[in-house]
Amino acid sequence: MKAIVINDYGHKEQLQEQEVETPTPGKGEVLVQTKATSINPIDWKIREGYLRQMVEFDFPLILGWDVAGIVAETGEGVTSYQKGDRVFARPDLTGKGTYAEYTLVAERLLAPLPENVSFEEGAATPLAGLTAWQCLTDVTRVQEGEKVLIQAGAGGVGSYAIQFAKELGAYVATTGSTKNVDFLKSLGADEVIDYTKDDFAEVLNDYDVVFDMLGGDVLDKAFDVLKKGGRLVTIAGQPDEEKAKANDIEATSFWLEPDGKQLKEIADLMEAGKVKANIGHRYPLTTEGLQEAHGLSETHHAKGKIVIHT
Numbered sequence: 001m002k003a004i005v006i007n008d009y010g011h012k013e014q015l016q017e018q019e020v021e022t023p024t025p026g027k028g029e030v031l032v033q034t035k036a037t038s039i040n041p042i043d044w045k046i047r048e049g050y051l052r053q054m055v056e057f058d059f060p061l062i063l064g065w066d067v068a069g070i071v072a073e074t075g076e077g078v079t080s081y082q083k084g085d086r087v088f089a090r091p092d093l094t095g096k097g098t099y100a101e102y103t104l105v106a107e108r109l110l111a112p113l114p115e116n117v118s119f120e121e122g123a124a125t126p127l128a129g130l131t132a133w134q135c136l137t138d139v140t141r142v143q144e145g146e147k148v149l150i151q152a153g154a155g156g157v158g159s160y161a162i163q164f165a166k167e168l169g170a171y172v173a174t175t176g177s178t179k180n181v182d183f184l185k186s187l188g189a190d191e192v193i194d195y196t197k198d199d200f201a202e203v204l205n206d207y208d209v210v211f212d213m214l215g216g217d218v219l220d221k222a223f224d225v226l227k228k229g230g231r232l233v234t235i236a237g238q239p240d241e242e243k244a245k246a247n248d249i250e251a252t253s254f255w256l257e258p259d260g261k262q263l264k265e266i267a268d269l270m271e272a273g274k275v276k277a278n279i280g281h282r283y284p285l286t287t288e289g290l291q292e293a294h295g296l297s298e299t300h301h302a303k304g305k306i307v308i309h310t
Contacts, residue, residue: 001019001020001021001022001100001101001102002017002018002019002100002101002285003017003018003019003020003060003062003099003100003101004016004017004018004062004063004099004100004285004286004287004290005017005018005020005059005060005061005062005099006047006059006060006061006063007059007060007061008059009047009048009049009052010047010048010049011047011048012044012047012290012291012294012295012298013291014047015047015063015287015290015291015294016287017286017287018060020060020062020100022101022102023096023102023103023104024073024075025073025074025075025078025104026075026076026104027075027076027077028075028076028077028078028106028107028108029074029075029078029104029105029106029107030071030073030074030075030078030081030087030104030105030106030107030110031071031072031073031074031075031102031103031104032067032069032070032071032072032087032089032102032103032104032105032110033069033070033071033072033101033102034067034068034069034098034100034101034102034103034285034310035068035069035070035119035123035309035310036067036068036069036119036120036122036123036307036308036309036310037064037066037067037068037098037099037123037285037307037308038064038066038123038124038127038128038156038305038306038307038308039064039293039294039296039297039302039305039306039307039308040065040066040127040128040156040297041297042065042127043063043064043065043294043297044294044297044298046061046063047063047294055093057094057095058095061095061097062095062096062097062098062099062100062103063097063099064097064098064099064100064103064308065090065091065093065097065098065126065127066088066089066090066098066123066124066125066126066127066128067088067089067091067098067103067105067123067126068086068087068088068113068119068120068121068122068123068125069086069087069088069103069119070084070085070086070087071083071084071085071087072102074107077107078107079107080107080110081107081110085112086112086113086115086119086122087105087110087111087112087113088110088111088113088119088122088123088125088126088263088267089105089109089110089111089126089258089260089263090109090126090127090130090256090258090263091103091104091105091106091109091258092105092106092109092258099285099290099308101285101310107260108260109258109259109260109263110260110263111260111261111263111264111266111267112264112267113267114267114270114271116271117267117270117271117277119309120277120279120282120307120309121270121276121277121279122277123307123308124156124277124278124279124304124305124307125160125263125266125270125277126258126263127256128156128157128159128160128305129160129263129266129275129277130256130258130259130262130263130266131157131160131235131254131256132157132158132160132161132164132211133160133164133262133265133266134254134256134257134259134262135161135211135233135235135254136148136161136164136165136168136209136211137164137168139231139233139252139254140209140211140231140232140233140250140252141231142165142168142170142208142209143168143169143170143208144168144169144170145169145170145171146170146171146208146209147170147171147173147206147207147208147209148165148170148171148172148173148207148208148209148210148211149172149173149174149175149200149204149207149209149210149211149222149225150162150165150172150173150174150175150189150211151174151175151200151210151211151212151213151214151218151222152174152175152176152213152214153174153175153176153180153184153187153189153192154176154177154180154183154184154303154304155213155300155302155303155304156302156304156305156306157213157235158174158213159187159278159304159305160275161211162174162184162187162188162189163187163188163274163275163276164275165211166187166188167269167274167275170209171190171191172188172189172190172191173189173190173191173192173193173200173204173207174189174191174192174193175192175193175194175195175200176192176193176194176195177194177195177196178194178196178197180303181194183278183303187278191204199221200221200225201221201222201224201225204225205224205225205227206227207225207226207227207230208226208227208230208231209226209230209231209232209233210222210225210226210230210231210232210233211233211234212232212233212234212235212236212237213234213235213236214236215234215236215237216236216237219234219236219237219239220240220243222234223240223243223244223247223249226247226249228247228248228249229248229249229250230247230249230250231249231250231251231252232244232249232250232251232252233251233252233253233254234251234252234253234254235253235254235255237253238253239251239252239253277304277305278303278304278305279304279305279307280302280303280304280305280306281293281296281302281303281304281305281306281307282306282307282308282309283306283307283308283309284308284309284310285308285309285310289308290308293306293308
């Protein structure tokens, strides 16, 4: 099968098309014919070698941890899916990812892809959607009527987080550039702070929850927005423990756990039209396509999700 692989850590030029063996599903596994996948920051962070002390892989390494497609084959013991089913997933973090014509996924991580959701929309959802879902429901436990600040709302995770927080009944503020203000309001944001004009920490106060995706100084200033006893979750660094303790803030650094059941809950919201995938960019599953897609993701200025189609 065709795959886009890297044979060493390095820049985007390491991404090259290569013929590799089509995998065979083992016990509890499903072979999915990839119709679409997507780009996430973890892809190029692993490619550059930034995370090699956390997760070490053998080469050739196939990146990519989002997939939407059709069940091609099922392994022993698989009962929930059969050949031809439309599915999507955030597979386990292995070295045989989704930049390929076929990929293996554990049955427990799959969810049915609704008929009214395209493969591209499905591929845009699992990693970003589950990250937003778990941060808001499992970690910060957002309640109806609470005030939630979501940083970088126009990005992949942020665009889902706004929609989920509104679905949970929260008042939602978010940050973005001037060109994205209308887009962020269309997602349901009650208040948009244009970071090119205003400092969110000087505009907002007494918030129950902050969801940080930027880290650094932005993460540090999040404490100024929260009320005493508030909750902070970040996917971009480590919160200041002393500052959290001094302000009675529950602060957490988050790492996603793939979960097919939660993805099914998101799928139900998408099927009902309550949540939508926001695809900002599309590229083909080719060497050039993946290199361009990685380059865009590395700028941190992609709007919505970057999707790869086969």
